[in-house]
Amino acid sequence: MSPNPSAFVSKWKGSAGDERANKDSFLRDFCEALGLDSPGPKDTSPDYCFEKEIRLTHGDGTTTTGFMDLYRTGSFVLEAKQGGRPGSPNARGTRSHDRYMERAFGQVVRYVQALPKRPPFVITCDIGHVFEVWEGFSGDFGGYARRQTFRMDDLLKDDVQAYFRAIWDDPQSLDPARRRARVTREVAQTLGQLAQRLEGRFPGEAVARFLMRCVFTFFAEDAGLLPANAFQDALDRWRKDPRLFVRGLESLWDAMNTGGLWGPLPILHFNGGLFSEYVALDLGTQDIDLLFQAARFDWAEVDPSIFGTLLESALDSRERHRLGAHYTPRAYVERLLRPALEEPLRQDWDLAQAEALSHLSEFPTEAEKAEARTVLHRFQHDLAHLRILDPACGSGNFLAAAYDTLKRLEGEVQRRLQDMGETEQALALEGQVVTPKQFMGIEVKPWAAAIADMVLWIGHLQWHRRLHPGHTPPEPVLQAYGNIACRDAVLTWTDTRETGRTHWDGVTTKPHSVTGREVPDESAQLPILEYLNSRPATWPEADFIVGNPPFIGNKRMRDALGDGYAEALRAAYPAVPDSVDFVLYWWHKAAEAVKAGHTRRFGLITTNSLTQTFNRRVISHHMSGKPPLKLLWAIPDHPWTDDGAAVRIAMSVGGLEGQPWLGRVIEERSADTPEAEAEAVKVESRSVETIHDDLSAGANVASAVALKANGSLVNRGMTLVGKGFLLDAVAYQRLGKPAIGVPILSGRDLTDEPRGLRVLDAFGLTENELRMSHPTAYQHLFETVRPERMQNNRPSYREKWWVFAEPRGLFRPAARGLARLIFSPRTAKHRAFSFIPAGTLADSEVILIASEDAFHLGVLSSRVHLAWATAAGSTLEDRPRYNNSRCFDPFPFPDATESQRVRIRDLAERLDAHRKAAQARGVTITGMYNLLAKLRAGESFTPKDREQHEAAQTEILRQIHDELDAEVAGAYGWPIDLPEAEILERLVTLNRERAAEEARGLVRWLRPEYQARAAGAALELETPRLVPEPEPGVLTGAPTPEIKPVPWPTERRAQLQVLRDLLLSCARLWSLEDLAKVFKSRGRYRDSIQAHLGVLEDLGLVDRLDTPEGLRWSRPTAAVV
Incomplete structure (x- = not known):
């Protein structure tokens, strides 16, 4: 039969009855009406079927079987219910019906959490009445945030039909991030071409400022903030007569700066500092034509979370070669933001919803609705006053993604308020909505800081356009909040002065006069600076800290940052060991902010060397301090992109309280785009008792x-530090097979093909002894090693240039x-x-x-x-x-x-x-x-x-x-x-026992004839710190929590929270009597406990099971905290 949506709506609209009897027929008719394939039998078509079985693991470890009403792998899970007519249970329009449908959503979410891969859509439907669709394209790392409601008559609309067909057959086509990423890459490539053309004729800074204003003008036009096609049409005119370009564009930007008319066209007041200088470059026809081509992209669709990085590359001639080849995809950024920012906020939101719903009776009065709205408004107000800091914000990718996170959550709050009768005007009151002012950044590179500010505003205006289509934002459109600070994030100083010492710039080389090889140019020197009154930089107080600080290893800090800076930094932080990587200074400051009570959580990207001993000292210092910091989430090894190169990183989230989760990458593969590559990275997460300072769990x-x-x-x-030490077979022969030329092996010589190299080992010889006894080898080292070593910062490497940098004399x-x-x-x-x-x-x-x-x-x-x-x-x-x-x-x-x-x-x-x-x-x-x-x-x-x-x-x-x-x-x-x-x-236990033996004087030497003699001649080693013995039968770090009776809280929100946290903390089933025993003076609170459990169950925050012993409650299936 041909699709006939009208017949379907006529047949089913307003129906009521038994969902079990109706759901399969209803859904088959729905598929037929939209021309979709019908589900098959689950035994032969397990990827698309009714009543798909799924095993659910409950809080006590027991399992039950659930049945998904309709399931399609990689697309959706659907849960069907059917409301009743007036007077019947679950009658539409009653609080009972609302709870009935909320419980359906909680049920379907529990199902998808137990799936090996979560689908991008979950659907609940009230048969014959409404479909509710939630989107969740973040895969295993997020919830289902965006809800759309479709009543039966909506199914007659072409766009709604197309939407459901895409959910069924091509769900990824509905992922806005994919479409926006593609548009963003194309836009950035065009800008890079234009910047390259202009830099030959104009100063680089002037080009960058000009193009940034052009970028925002493109966006403003496509976002409906300028008259339709005004800028594009003007560019079309100007490319035909370039003489009009400068005056015409400067007059447009002048109007955008102050508001007013541009010719006959009304222009909004933008301000914000971007257009306070509005100089246009004098371009020719070909240049303006490139601008015209750029204007034809859909700039309203750019993704701010990656656009900033690409724009920075387009404007920087040194980085343009990598434009579009590598950037950090949004999915990687969101992977860290979920546990660092979104999950704790969602816990708050869950409680706020539970508290609001607990005020509503079966037939809510206006007073009850007002109480519920007050609770939701309080959460909305708190959300609008949160402060998020990225202390190494770059061009704003983390801030842009964090902004989207808060706006998505804000949308859920507003939707819930609308369900309770709130007006749209009341929802958008000043001080009650999330704005860029809340998102603070610190960035040392001026252009990156300017771009970060701009992309935040682009993101803000994109959200305004989605939430308020057809309505212009308040003027001025841009605000100069000053929330992006251009300065150093970890060190501040009053002034610098030259020390009189210099060092090689690390870049400039020249051909050696004899060998012709490139060697350091000793004339290319930079002054070594002294940083006066240097001290730790301050950070603004923030509720959450996130970011991706610079990756500079401790051995490269002097070369990358300068001797003076490295010395000042280390002196400013006496609690941080000198051996740590640069990124650990950010980690240290973020941990300090959490422990001081200023910050709730932080989440940072670091190199995966975070797990190595020299970096772990910072982590263990904070984990053993007072109050002790907890690692709440971590992935110790994950792919990433840094400065256009593929690298491996660690992700870590710290806070004072919460359930730790440890993740690991179980699958990854290369792909054509960063987005596709990110999608191919599969991460497996598990709840653990403790994450140790090496980002592991289990045995410490x-x-x-x-x-x-x-x-x-x-x-x-x-x-070695000097390539001239190494000799291949030909060089060894040419030098006359010197006696100090001994075989040397690398790791590759064991794992792959041996290369047969030798090395000139002059350990133990003075320079004069080497020159006299091995003149040929000496001359070779003088010409090939000495020029490089004389530019090294370490005096010992310069003074003994003929000897390996680290000759392992003690070994x-x-x-x-x-x-x-x-x-x-x-x-x-x-x-x-x-x-x-x-x-x-x-x-x-x-x-x-x-x-x-x-x-x-x-x-x-x-x-x-x-x-x-x-x-x-x-x-x-x-x-x-x-x-x-x-x-x-x-x-x-x-x-x-x-x-x-x-x-x-x-x-x-x-x-x-x-x-x-x-x-x-x-x-x-x-x-x-x-x-x-x-x-x-x-x-x-x-x-x-x-x-x-x-x-x-x-x-x-x-x-x-x-x-x-x-x-x-x-x-x-x-x-x-x-x-x-x-x-x-x-x-670990045996190590502890051996250490205790050694403290008593019993040492089980591996080579006693050598070690005991060496130990006798040396100072006694420090006695190891012993770990306390575990109790018999209890694994270290995994104690069973003891629950002590506590007073029943007086506030409703606290009551809900203590119940939820209690069930989450213990893997067991609870009866109502068990829960009542936990609280003092339990008799008068028993009814409240039962009512609160019902609300928490409706929201999917706890599970209820019917057992032979009666009703039991537990933490939710596959709960992710």
Whole structure:
């Protein structure tokens, strides 16, 4: 049959009755009326069917089966109800019916929270009466915020029919972010072309100011703030006669600055400082034509959260090469904003709704409605007075996205108020709506700060256009709030002065007079400044702090910021260790604001080196302080974009109270656009008791202390600082095979093909000794290493330029006399340890262990140690990184018997020999362990895999590893099949026991003949800080909460909050009697408890279950706090 919406509406409009009897027929008729495919049987069509089953896990861990009325994978979940006629239960127009439909929404949200991937739409419908559609394109990281209501007669409209067809068949086409991102990229490319043309004829600052005014004028026209097509038509005229351009455009901008007429056209008063200077550049026909082409884009649709970054790139000639190639997609920004900003506000909103609804009886009086509206107005007022700070705001992408977050929530508040009879005029009162004034930024780059201010206003005006179509905003349209401060965010000073010292600018080079190679130009010097009266910068008080501070590692701070700045910064923050990355100063200040009570939560992007020891000290300082800071949400390793490059970052959210959630990236892949790439990143989150300072949960591996037993045996390889130290085979021959030219290995030489490099090792020689005994090598180093080292900031690197920057003088004695050492790359996809011959050096990306004992190699190669190394180490990009102070020094080796040691040694020797033989047959370590991973996962081999499998003898490799894992587990006295989490718990406990032994004088040395002698000659090591022993049978960090009776609150909102928080905090089912026992003087409050539970259930904030023992309540299914 052909689609016939009219017949459908006629048949079903106003119907009432049994939803179970009617819903399938109603929905099949609906699909037929709109020309949509009809749902199939759920056993043969599970992706689009009625009564889709779903397992729901409740607060006590029990499960029940739910049934989704209509489900389509990747599109929607629909819950159908049917209201009654007047006089019947759930009659339309009664409070009972409103609760009935609110409960339907809460039910469908609980269903989607239990799905592996949330659909972008949820739908509730009252059969024959209304459809309510909620959008949620943020996937697993947000709720369903935007509600649209369609009554039966609305289904006769073409646009409504098209909307439902898109929900069914192409839901992603309705995602406004995708469309806006595409438009924004196209706009920015055009601006970049125009800026490039103009910079050859005009100063860069003049070009930037001119184009910023053009950008806002484009937007104002398409947003309906200028007369329709006024600017575009004028550009069309001016490109035909460029002589009119300057005068015409300046007169338009003059009118926008003050308001008035532009010719016969009325112009709004914009002001805000953007048009206080309105100089137009004298452009030619081709330039104006490019402006005309730009004007034809739909500027009203640009996405402020990415437009600022792209505009900054377009206006900066140094950054234009990366324009559009890389920027941080909105989805990544929102991933942090959800827990840092939106979730706590939604908790407040849930309580405000619950309090408002609790005032309403079955047939609400006007007085009851007024009470409910008062509650909602109070929340609306609080929302309109929140302060959000981004202390490294750049061009405003976080502020723009945060603004959208608050406006979406404000829209929900206004919709709820409208449902209670509030007028639109009352909703838009001054001081009751979210404005750009609430969003504060600090940015050191002037152009980025100016762009941030502009994109905030663009976002504000976009929202005004959506919420109040056809209505112009109050004048002046732009306000100069001064909420974006252009200054340094972490350091302030009164003045600077030159110290008389200089340093190489780090950029300028020249060809060497002999070798012709590019070397630093010593004449390109910059003065080293002293920062007078330097001190920590102050931040304005804010309720929430979010942002993406600059990524500068601690070793690059002097080069990137200058010696004087780095010294002043470190002196200004004595509580922050000098070894931390630059971003940790922002983290420290944000944590201080939370602990001082000024800020509720902060959420910051940092490099993923946040989890490394030197940066963790800042986190642990605040987590152990008073009051103790809590990490409430974290992802320790996530893709990101910084300065146009793909990097790995960590996200962390801190506060004083809340349920911690830990996320991890479980899937990612490259794509054509940043938006598509962000969509491909899948994150899995779980509720945990505690997030530790290394952004992990479970066993607190970071709490383990270094053991004396492992001391003095491990170090990184040599840090060269000078490419001239390295020699390939040809250079080694040319220099006459100097005696100080020794083999050197990198991590790549273990995991991939060995390169056969040598290195000139002059450790222990003075400059004169080197010149006299090895003149050829000396001259080579003088010409290739000295020019670079003489420009280095470190005096020791300059003074001993012929020696490696870090020659590991303290480690060399530990290796003396050994026939071989244990070697592993610092960073590798697969962690492997191997023996290398003594006399071979390694570079700084290698971990060296001064042991020739195969027992140590076997334990390090076992599943036990690999689990520890992965948990204790960090990551570089997406590859595990071995940190010797965290992965080796605290690791407790098993106290094995001699027979166990013999078996482990034998297996370790076999493992080492097997891998070296496979490498000789052309299989790399990476290749053989990729194959082993496939073999263990049961994946099919490709023809190339099978060829490599034969050469690597992967099955034998697996057998050796399995036997080794069993032997090492036996040496610990543990079962072979322990889960990884329990292995880590046991290792943490064993570390604590060993540290206590060492404090009593018992040290289980790994190499007693060397370590005990070295320890005897050295100062006694500091006694480790011991972690208190856990209670028997209770895992560390996971105590069962004890509930003590508390007074029943007097205020209604507090009553609702204490009930909600109680159910969230405990994984159990509660009877009404159980809940009443929690509160003192419970008898008189029992009825209130039951009524409040009903309201919380209506909103989906608690679950109610019918059990054989009676009604029970629990925290909601898959609750995300």
